[in-house]
Amino acid sequence: MAIIFDEEKRTFSLHTRHTTYQMKIDKFGVLLHLYYGRKTEGCLDYLLTFADRGFSGNLYDAGQDRTYSYDALPQEFPYLGSGDYRSPAFVVKDNNGALDCDLRFDSYFISKGKYGLKGLPAVYADQDQAESLEVVLKDTRLGAKVSLLYGVLPKYDIITRAVAVKNEGGASFDIDKIASASLDFLTGSYDLISFYGRHGMERNYQRNKVSHGVQLIGSRRGASSHQYNPLMILTNPQTTETQGSAWAMEFVYSGGFRGMVGKDQYNQTRWQMGLMAEQFSYPLEPGAVFYAPEVMMTYSSEGLSRLSNNLQSCIRSHVCRGRYKDQIRPVLLNSWEACYFQFTGEKLLKLARDAKDLGMDMFVLDDGWFGKRNDDNSGLGDWYVNEDKLGGKLKNLVDQIHDMGLLFGIWVEPEMVSEDSDLYRAHPDWALTVPGRKPIRSRNQLVLDFSRKEVVDTIFDQICQVLDQVRIDYLKWDYNRSISDVYSQNARDQGTVLYDYILGLYDFLERLTARYPDLLIEGCSGGGGRFDAGMLYYTPQIWCSDNTDAVDRLRIQYGTSFGYPISAMGAHVSAVPNEQSGRVTPLGTRGTVAMSGTFGYELDPGKLSDKEKAEIRRQVAVRKQYARLIFSGKYYRLSSPFTDPVGAWEFISEDGNELLVNAVTLENHCNMPATYVRFSGLPKDAIYKETETGRLYPSNALQQIGIPVPFGMGEYRAFQWHFDRVR
Ligand code: GLA
Numbered sequence: 001m002a003i004i005f006d007e008e009k010r011t012f013s014l015h016t017r018h019t020t021y022q023m024k025i026d027k028f029g030v031l032l033h034l035y036y037g038r039k040t041e042g043c044l045d046y047l048l049t050f051a052d053r054g055f056s057g058n059l060y061d062a063g064q065d066r067t068y069s070y071d072a073l074p075q076e077f078p079y080l081g082s083g084d085y086r087s088p089a090f091v092v093k094d095n096n097g098a099l100d101c102d103l104r105f106d107s108y109f110i111s112k113g114k115y116g117l118k119g120l121p122a123v124y125a126d127q128d129q130a131e132s133l134e135v136v137l138k139d140t141r142l143g144a145k146v147s148l149l150y151g152v153l154p155k156y157d158i159i160t161r162a163v164a165v166k167n168e169g170g171a172s173f174d175i176d177k178i179a180s181a182s183l184d185f186l187t188g189s190y191d192l193i194s195f196y197g198r199h200g201m202e203r204n205y206q207r208n209k210v211s212h213g214v215q216l217i218g219s220r221r222g223a224s225s226h227q228y229n230p231l232m233i234l235t236n237p238q239t240t241e242t243q244g245s246a247w248a249m250e251f252v253y254s255g256g257f258r259g260m261v262g263k264d265q266y267n268q269t270r271w272q273m274g275l276m277a278e279q280f281s282y283p284l285e286p287g288a289v290f291y292a293p294e295v296m297m298t299y300s301s302e303g304l305s306r307l308s309n310n311l312q313s314c315i316r317s318h319v320c321r322g323r324y325k326d327q328i329r330p331v332l333l334n335s336w337e338a339c340y341f342q343f344t345g346e347k348l349l350k351l352a353r354d355a356k357d358l359g360m361d362m363f364v365l366d367d368g369w370f371g372k373r374n375d376d377n378s379g380l381g382d383w384y385v386n387e388d389k390l391g392g393k394l395k396n397l398v399d400q401i402h403d404m405g406l407l408f409g410i411w412v413e414p415e416m417v418s419e420d421s422d423l424y425r426a427h428p429d430w431a432l433t434v435p436g437r438k439p440i441r442s443r444n445q446l447v448l449d450f451s452r453k454e455v456v457d458t459i460f461d462q463i464c465q466v467l468d469q470v471r472i473d474y475l476k477w478d479y480n481r482s483i484s485d486v487y488s489q490n491a492r493d494q495g496t497v498l499y500d501y502i503l504g505l506y507d508f509l510e511r512l513t514a515r516y517p518d519l520l521i522e523g524c525s526g527g528g529g530r531f532d533a534g535m536l537y538y539t540p541q542i543w544c545s546d547n548t549d550a551v552d553r554l555r556i557q558y559g560t561s562f563g564y565p566i567s568a569m570g571a572h573v574s575a576v577p578n579e580q581s582g583r584v585t586p587l588g589t590r591g592t593v594a595m596s597g598t599f600g601y602e603l604d605p606g607k608l609s610d611k612e613k614a615e616i617r618r619q620v621a622v623r624k625q626y627a628r629l630i631f632s633g634k635y636y637r638l639s640s641p642f643t644d645p646v647g648a649w650e651f652i653s654e655d656g657n658e659l660l661v662n663a664v665t666l667e668n669h670c671n672m673p674a675t676y677v678r679f680s681g682l683p684k685d686a687i688y689k690e691t692e693t694g695r696l697y698p699s700n701a702l703q704q705i706g707i708p709v710p711f712g713m714g715e716y717r718a719f720q721w722h723f724d725r726v727r
Helices: 303-318 345-357 394-403 422-426 453-469 494-515 550-561 587-595 610-632 699-704
Strands: 003-006 011-015 019-025 031-038 090-093 104-112 131-139 144-153 158-167 173-185 191-198 201-209 213-219 231-235 246-252 257-263 269-275 282-284 289-300 332-334 362-365 407-412 474-477 520-523 541-543 572-574 600-602 634-637 646-652 658-665 687-690 696-698 718-725
Touching: 003 104, 003 131, 011 131, 011 144, 031 173, 031 289, 158 173, 158 282, 158 303, 173 246, 173 289, 191 213, 191 550, 201 550, 231 257, 231 269, 231 303, 246 257, 246 269, 246 303, 269 289, 282 289, 282 494, 289 303, 303 634, 332 345, 345 362, 345 394, 362 474, 394 407, 394 453, 407 453, 453 494, 494 520, 550 587, 550 634, 550 646, 550 658, 572 587, 587 610, 587 658, 587 718, 610 646, 610 658, 687 699, 696 699
Parallel strands: 332 362, 332 600, 362 407, 407 474, 474 520, 520 541, 572 600
Antiparallel strands: 003 011, 011 019, 019 031, 090 173, 104 131, 131 144, 144 158, 158 289, 173 269, 173 282, 191 201, 191 231, 213 257, 231 246, 246 289, 257 269, 634 646, 646 658, 658 718, 687 696, 687 718
């Protein structure tokens, strides 16, 4: 049993293979959080302390006892109105405008399998792979029923949380804020690791001490964003990649979010993840239910690599879906950096022939094939083929590409509209705009109001018409601006629009994946502006970044790896000087970096020398050889490309029999000290044989000291060492 309710102590214990999570219903029916960490037995309510705390008010039910205060006790689901003045997870406004709430335990249900969330992505599992717990809290005055949902996947050390709020009363109330997960740590010092960025440089790693006052990350952009990823990790100050405690919260949602951590007056730490509260206000009518999206949580007592492994394998097996979930993805050539908007049908066929000649599996036609779209100022919303530009029907082009033995993919950006488009001219009110105001333009485009069903339906039909014309094997789903001008014509309340927008997006994607089960979809948002576990439920891979510079990519992919599987990271080799940074890196290095992702190219092979072409053929072959190991092996970060002279990372098969270590030098100096790459996660006392040299290495030494990176001239040299275990 993964979930145990102790009738006598009134505790819920959630156990995974290596972790335990515990909460308690106290004598007042208040749900207190007790513990989340290393697996343990017993009742942990001895951790609670009670004292008369000035200016921390007392629960009325406690009578003359001044030691009982919500403000000092660890809460499982803190809310405004309880006398807990720390950051609430739940703010509700009654129909008189009072911000007030009082939630007490009502009932609980334990079931086999994993709960689902209507209209939202969520971790899924078979009956024997997970258990679910629903703890029902009620506010009788409001008529609010709050179901705290927990999913436990023991194998992955994953616990999920979500919240369902039902109005069982006679009057409506507003949800003004809701965090799906809130954790209180009674004691301890913590660091917060989070991932900030910008367009072209997503998911930079940062680690800060958690102190008094709060640290806040999040997005008001309508999407999870380039600026902060919805992933937070807490560690103890001593925690490293391989040692110490680490906890993660990862939001399974693609819209705005708010992540918060801070120390309170008694040095307790509160940590939350949930919906962005600004521009959010959700009126709940009698009988209606609101679902707060899911947060995945995990804990590792063995450092950050283990933590990432938990998240990566759970996402790969229990978030991603569809035919491609476990399949090695086709190596592709994408037309974007090869020719941007400037192409003809002939040019595309030439690119496809080159791709085939170089051993690739798929050709992808990026932006520019539809409507009036010869630059990024027009055409979005008009999803019909520009046959003049292609020199004929799409089917004609695609059939020829299929005949070459290649798969074919195409780019779309369904959520957007250009003012210069037939769609906008016919339905200007379908773009999010505030009446009487000129909207904010970004990339000269506006966002379609996906909170409206008729808008979603119309675009869905348009996209289906394209997909029904001809067999399309892959779709790149792009989203190239942040949302502003949040106003929807039909909304009950403008505070629901951003949430309903995401439900509209998910509805579209759900219908699309159901109708085209063989279609591989790659998510994208100006690169990695919507790289989150919510999107991964529909699109098993996401373009990591518009930045294809191999050195920047080392950092971007390093940051991404903390919360997401390698199989999800869209990564391509592009031309040099790199078109985003101007940097020149060796082709071998670009290949090594992109190989630790879905792998492909976006360049014009016609511009390459024979030597470069030979190198690409080699890369494609190497990648195919190691694809399974890269795709589903355990992944270890061996150094930090932000601070170390070498960026290094490792893949090891589940059984430890096969090993691939990659390294890229980031510094080169005259007369340099040697740098060693230390391996991780190897079985003890094993012997490994390096494939190229046949040389034998003992695992204990590889893990203790590692191997020296060969000296050499020039910057950004890449190495790949492959090993088989011989003992
Ligand atoms: C975005 C994507 C790119 C490319 C362009 C096309 O920026 O991230 O890969 O598809 O759009 O306009």
